[in-house]
Amino acid sequence: MAGMMRALIWEGDGILALREVPIPEIRPTEVLVRVSYTGVCATDVEIIKGKFPYSPPYILGHEITGKVIETGGNVKELKEGDRVVIDPGVPCGECFFCKASQPEFCANYCELGINENGGWADYVRVPAKSAHKIPVEMSDVSAAIFEPMACPFGAVDNAGLLPGEHVLIYGDGPAALYFTQIAKMMGAGRICVVYKLPERAELLQRFGADDLIPFDVQSAALKEHPSIRDRGGFQLVIDAVGLSDTVKDAVRYASTGGRIILYGFNDSHTDHFPHREIIFKGIRIFGRTNSPAVWSRAIECVARNQIELNPLVERVVSPEEAKEILLAGNLNGLKTIISWAD
Numbered sequence: 001m002a003g004m005m006r007a008l009i010w011e012g013d014g015i016l017a018l019r020e021v022p023i024p025e026i027r028p029t030e031v032l033v034r035v036s037y038t039g040v041c042a043t044d045v046e047i048i049k050g051k052f053p054y055s056p057p058y059i060l061g062h063e064i065t066g067k068v069i070e071t072g073g074n075v076k077e078l079k080e081g082d083r084v085v086i087d088p089g090v091p092c093g094e095c096f097f098c099k100a101s102q103p104e105f106c107a108n109y110c111e112l113g114i115n116e117n118g119g120w121a122d123y124v125r126v127p128a129k130s131a132h133k134i135p136v137e138m139s140d141v142s143a144a145i146f147e148p149m150a151c152p153f154g155a156v157d158n159a160g161l162l163p164g165e166h167v168l169i170y171g172d173g174p175a176a177l178y179f180t181q182i183a184k185m186m187g188a189g190r191i192c193v194v195y196k197l198p199e200r201a202e203l204l205q206r207f208g209a210d211d212l213i214p215f216d217v218q219s220a221a222l223k224e225h226p227s228i229r230d231r232g233g234f235q236l237v238i239d240a241v242g243l244s245d246t247v248k249d250a251v252r253y254a255s256t257g258g259r260i261i262l263y264g265f266n267d268s269h270t271d272h273f274p275h276r277e278i279i280f281k282g283i284r285i286f287g288r289t290n291s292p293a294v295w296s297r298a299i300e301c302v303a304r305n306q307i308e309l310n311p312l313v314e315r316v317v318s319p320e321e322a323k324e325i326l327l328a329g330n331l332n333g334l335k336t337i338i339s340w341a342d
Contacts, residue, residue, distance in 0.1 A: 154291020
């Protein structure tokens with residue numbers, strides 16, 4: 001498809017430009033998607049600031065939804081007009097991990113919008129296997145922020161949450177809100193959330209939190225919590241903040257034989273990491289980002305309204321507005337999405 005399109009291009013440290021560039025040509029195994037909405041993520045800001053080991057220029061944006069407008073000659077499962085949400089991970093298919101059916105650990109991993117041209121544009125070229133059809137029950141707005149929910153979904157799935165187990169979650173941002181819903185849906189017996197922002201309390205409760213504890217009183221409150229008093233801790237602790245202190249708190253409040261999901265990474269390291277406590281309590285620690293194997297199940301859960309995404313969208317902005325927001329690093333609040341409508 002010949003022509004030009006708008007694209008937000010990272011051109012160097014602190015430089016994001018909205019430019020006209022050629023619409024990409026697709027290969028036989030790819031599809032061309034007319035982008036409707038794309039999500040904005042804290043990772044995007046980190047890339048713009050030069051904190052990732054990638055070289056500009058390229059188009060950012062890894063939370064992508066849109067409509068197929070062209071298919072490659074070898075593509076059979078998709079057709080023009082299909083609404084799709086994009087898994088940005090593109091494994092090589094040839095390395096040890098890919099051949100062991102673990103593409104999420106690909107040694108030559110490529111991700112759209114992270115180290116390859118992504119979806120902050122009118123059109124994006126994607127491998128057909130990365131484009132998942134979305135049902136009529138899922139809105140385009142929900143699809144735009146589906147990818148950042150699929151990662152927590154995979155993390156909880158990988159940690160093996162069992163019905164009736166008690167869960168402690170640190171955080172009140174989008175990831176914590178995703179984790180709360182997912183834990184509830186997967187059968188958690190009790191969910192406790194340690195949070196900072198009072199304005200998030202209502203949404204956390206709506207999504208399934210049984211107990212809300214302000215961060216500044218957590219030590220005293222958790223000491224008397226039934227999960228600590230009666231069970232010796234929480235079977236699953238999820239740190240969606242990633243501070244040195246929250247990592248140590250996760251270990252402190254996990255039960256003997258419990259599990260911890262480390263998901264936030266505000267701090268690059270943990271001071272005085274409690275390895276002795278981890279060893280003696282027999283704690284298992286899980287780290288997870290992309291989880292391609294769960295996408296079909298996660299789409300079904302959103303379609304059946306078992307997981308809500310729309311309430312997390314705080315603002316819809318134009319590409320021009322997005323540029324200013326990103327350069328200012330102004331991502332306070334919940335999710336921001338970019339509209340690429342004509």
